[in-house]
Amino acid sequence: MKNESIKIFQKKKAAILEKWLTLQLEEDGLREDLMSNADLRIQSEELLSSLIDNLSDSNIDQPQSSDFETVIEILSSISISRAKQGYTPRETGSFIYSLKEALLKTLSEEMKDPAALYKQSMTINKTMDSFAIATFETFIKGREEVILRQTDEITEISTPVIQVWDGIVALPIIGTLDSARTQVVMENLLQAIVETESRIAILDISGVPAVDSLVAQHLIKTVSATRLMGAECIISGIRPEIAQTVVHLGIDLSHIITKSTLESALKTSFAMLNLDVTKKQKPKTQHTIN
Amino acid sequence: MGQYLLVTIQVDLYDQLAESLEADLVNMVRKTSAKGVLIDVSSVSIIDSFMGRILGNIAAMSKIMDAETVVVGMQPAVAITLVELGLPLKGVHSALNVERGMELLRSKILQEEETPEEDDNDNTDSTE
Amino acid sequence: MSIIKEHDVVPFRNRVKEYAVKIGMSLLNQTKLITGASELVRNMLKYGGGGTVKIEVLSRTRDSGIRLTFEDKGPGIPDVKKAMLDGFTTGNSMGLGLPGTKRLMNEFDIQSEVGKGTTITIIKWKNG
Ligand SMILES: Nc1ncnc2c1ncn2[C@@H]1O[C@H](COP(=O)(O)OP(=O)(O)OP(=O)(O)O)[C@@H](O)[C@H]1O
Ligand SMILES: [Mg+2]
Numbered sequence: 323m324k325n326e327s328i329k330i331f332q333k334k335k336a337a338i339l340e341k342w343l344t345l346q347l348e349e350d351g352l353r354e355d356l357m358s359n360a361d362l363r364i365q366s367e368e369l370l371s372s373l374i375d376n377l378s379d380s381n382i383d384q385p386q387s388s389d390f391e392t393v394i395e396i397l398s399s400i401s402i403s404r405a406k407q408g409y410t411p412r413e414t415g416s417f418i419y420s421l422k423e424a425l426l427k428t429l430s431e432e433m434k435d436p437a438a439l440y441k442q443s444m445t446i447n448k449t450m451d452s453f454a455i456a457t458f459e460t461f462i463k464g465r466e467e468v469i470l471r472q473t474d475e476i477t478e479i480s481t482p483v484i485q486v487w488d489g490i491v492a493l494p495i496i497g498t499l500d501s502a503r504t505q506v507v508m509e510n511l512l513q514a515i516v517e518t519e520s521r522i523a524i525l526d527i528s529g530v531p532a533v534d535s536l537v538a539q540h541l542i543k544t545v546s547a548t549r550l551m552g553a554e555c556i557i558s559g560i561r562p563e564i565a566q567t568v569v570h571l572g573i574d575l576s577h578i579i580t581k582s583t584l585e586s587a588l589k590t591s592f593a594m595l596n597l598d599v600t601k602k603q604k605p606k607t608q609h610t611i612n
Numbered sequence: 613m614g615q616y617l618l619v620t621i622q623v624d625l626y627d628q629l630a631e632s633l634e635a636d637l638v639n640m641v642r643k644t645s646a647k648g649v650l651i652d653v654s655s656v657s658i659i660d661s662f663m664g665r666i667l668g669n670i671a672a673m674s675k676i677m678d679a680e681t682v683v684v685g686m687q688p689a690v691a692i693t694l695v696e697l698g699l700p701l702k703g704v705h706s707a708l709n710v711e712r713g714m715e716l717l718r719s720k721i722l723q724e725e726e727t728p729e730e731d732d733n734d735n736t737d738s739t740e
Numbered sequence: 741m742s743i744i745k746e747h748d749v750v751p752f753r754n755r756v757k758e759y760a761v762k763i764g765m766s767l768l769n770q771t772k773l774i775t776g777a778s779e780l781v782r783n784m785l786k787y788g789g790g791g792t793v794k795i796e797v798l799s800r801t802r803d804s805g806i807r808l809t810f811e812d813k814g815p816g817i818p819d820v821k822k823a824m825l826d827g828f829t830t831g832n833s834m835g836l837g838l839p840g841t842k843r844l845m846n847e848f849d850i851q852s853e854v855g856k857g858t859t860i861t862i863i864k865w866k867n868g
Contacts, residue, residue, distance in 0.1 A: 470802075505692070509768060512688035519708060543695045550691035552684070552707035552716075626750055657771065658753060660778040661836045689771040697775060697840035698826060 325379045327442040330432045331425065332374055339363075339370055342424035349416045369396045370421070383445050385452035397453060398460040405464025414461050415454065422450040481506050483514040490591050491520045492584070494559075496529030504540040508547050515553050522591045523548050526584050528559030538573040545578050554579070554594065558587035615644050616717055618710065620652040630666045638673045648717035649674050652710060654685030664699040671703040680705060680720050684713040741793050749781055752793065756808065759795055763804045765866045773806060773864040776841035780810045780860055783837050787830075788812030788858055798863065805846070805865035813857040820852050 331338065343366060347359070372392045381387040397418065404414045426443055433439040481503070486492045491514045495507065511523055525544060530537065541557060548555035558581040560568075568575060581587040592599055617640055619633070641649060649670065653659070659667070671681035682705045694701065705720075707713035741752060753774050760770040777793075784791045791812030798805045817823045824842065829835035842848040847863040 505768070508692050508695075509688065512691060515708070516688060521708075521712075547688075547691045547695045550683075550686055550694060550701070550706050551688065552686075552705075552712055626747065658774050658778060660775050660782070661834055661840065662778075662782055665834065687771075689768045692768060693771045693775045693844065696772065696843050697779075698836050698843065699834070699840070 325382055325442075326433065326438065327429055327446060328374075328377050328379070328382065330429060331377065334428050334432065335370065335374055338424050338428050339367055341427060342366055342370065342421050345420035345423055346417065349413075349420065365400060366417075366421075369393065369400070372396055383449060385449045390453075393453065394456055397457050401457045401461040402464040402467075405461045406468060411458065411461060414457065418450065418454045418457050422447065422454075425450065477503070477506055481510050483510050485514070485518050485520070486524070486588065487591070487597075489519070489521045489595055490524065490588070491515060491518055491522075492524040492526060492587075494526040494529055494584075497531075499527075499530055499537045499540050501540065504544060508544050511544065512547060512551055515548065515551050521553055522594060523553050523555045524584065524587045524591065525555060525557045526559040526587070527557060527564070528561065528584070530559075530564075533564045533568060533573075535571050535573055538568065538571075538575065542575075542578065556581060556587045556590060558582070558584045615646045616648040616650055616714065617641065617644065617646045618650045618652065620654075621656050627662060630663060634666050634669055634673075637670055638677070641674050641677050641679050646679050647721050648714075649679055649681045650710060650713045650717070651681065651683050652685050653683055653690070654687065654709075656690065657687065659686075659690050659694055659699075661697065661699055664694065664701055667704055668702055671701075675703060680717055682707050682713040682716055684708070684710050741795065749778065749785070752781055753778055756795060756806070759797060759806055760864075763797060763806065763866055765806070765864070769864055769866065769868070772844040773808075773862075776844040776862060776864075777808055779837040779841045780808075780862070784810055784812045784814075784858075788814030791857070803865050803867050805863055805868065807861065807863045810860045810862075811857065812859075816854040816856055816858055817850075817852040818854050820850055824850070 343363060346362065346366070373390075376389045376393060378389065381389045400417065401414050404417075425446055429442055429446065430439060433442065480496055481493065483491050483493045491511070493507065493511050493514075495503075497503075499507070507525075511525070514520065515523060525541065527533070527541070533541075545555040545557070556579045557575075560580050560582050579590065581590060617637065619637060621633075637649060640646070651667065651670070656663075667681075667683060674681050681703070683701070684707045686706060705716060707716050741748075741755060756774050756777050757770060760773055765773070781793065784793075789812065791810060791814070794807075794809040794811075796807045796809075798807050822828050824838050825835070826839045827835040838850070841862065844864075845862045846865050846868040847861075849861045850858070851860075852858040
């Protein structure tokens, strides 16, 4: 004997869909900016069909059953894409909760025996709640992915390598230099040296708040790696207070070329590359200058 | 005109091969009285302390025979790993590629000719 | 995989590389892992009289990695703390292998007992 609620759901599928859609549209702040009603209908219909088609006597109270793989898959892909598009948890949750509501409403309209209705409602309630939890889990996973991607982007953005001249690359470091960051700095810098065939790399640390012995060690490592590639590394942007702490901590930077400003690092680079950068003199105004 | 020796290491060397490379190269330096040795490591994906020591040995031995050693074409990942491992590669110069390596050797040799006998550990500034 | 002679080093490294590539490890982390593995395998041959290495793929949330376990039944290390210092060597070498490998790995564990042997376990995470 087939479970009564399943029979009802199969018979009333079209009505359930309409009820559900109405409920979803009633929900405050449904984002028409994020999804059109047509898309919402397609998504909803897909999920409902998959649910009703796979529902059977044996699995109606077993949300973990493998029969619901496609249901979970659809739910996951919906909640992941919603998480990435910036839906709130409420908006995402209401998608599945309003389906539950539509199903329960339909049952109460169709079933006459209160005891049976109660029993069936409890079962449906439990199963749907389990799907809701799965939805939230994937929703959070989707958000975490967004955060991770942003973290990667920040690391990427905060270590830009700029080719400032033919044969010279520069990398301004902004923020603290920990060992993970140093890896990224080295990788990017060395890669840039290979790509641009540069002879000189300038590491500007004016954006680094403090240099302790650990940071200094990271800098020294970066310089050593640069030299192994056959390029020279200049560290610029050494502020007075940094010079002070470096000396007080007894850090030896004597075998590294250090400059106080990026400008002087550039000048040194030009000299090393035998480049002569001079100001163009305008013949007519010559007497007024110098 | 000074001669240069160019050695390209094609694969990750077995230890014995690496050791015989060391011996062969030093012999070649003497035979050809080369002024410079270029070791192209662009296809080497791993340099551990053993391989690093061989490179250092070649440089040190060549130096005694008045030749400079330049390692060229090191991969970025290898360079970062070497630094992290803590291997200093003493006495070994580096260049981005063979062409740059030649350039480096030329300038080193020129320098030496301009200021003869200039070395860290000898005292040419005496005669008083 | 058992390691008893120097000729086993390169095939072993290739095997480690295969696994690292399979889990999609970045080139830099691959290079670090293989260089470290190479150091430990050399120590095992030089001081431990050969031994075995176990290669395992690990996975944890959002990351996977490789664990290598080096086991030998050699003489063991009397003072592990000392052996882990940069520059400590009983083999007239650079004393970089152990401390350098520790720097290259995410996790490093060493157990050694005199007369019984040495077991070193290292882990490198794909994104670590
Ligand atoms: N498997 C081992 N069994 C016994 N002793 C070991 C083992 N591995 C290392 N040791 C001891 O620890 C010391 C330090 O090892 P480490 O690898 O750091 O340096 P090394 O092998 O001497 O030099 P390098 O690795 O730089 O060539 C060795 O000299 C040796 O005495
Ligand atoms: Mg060793």
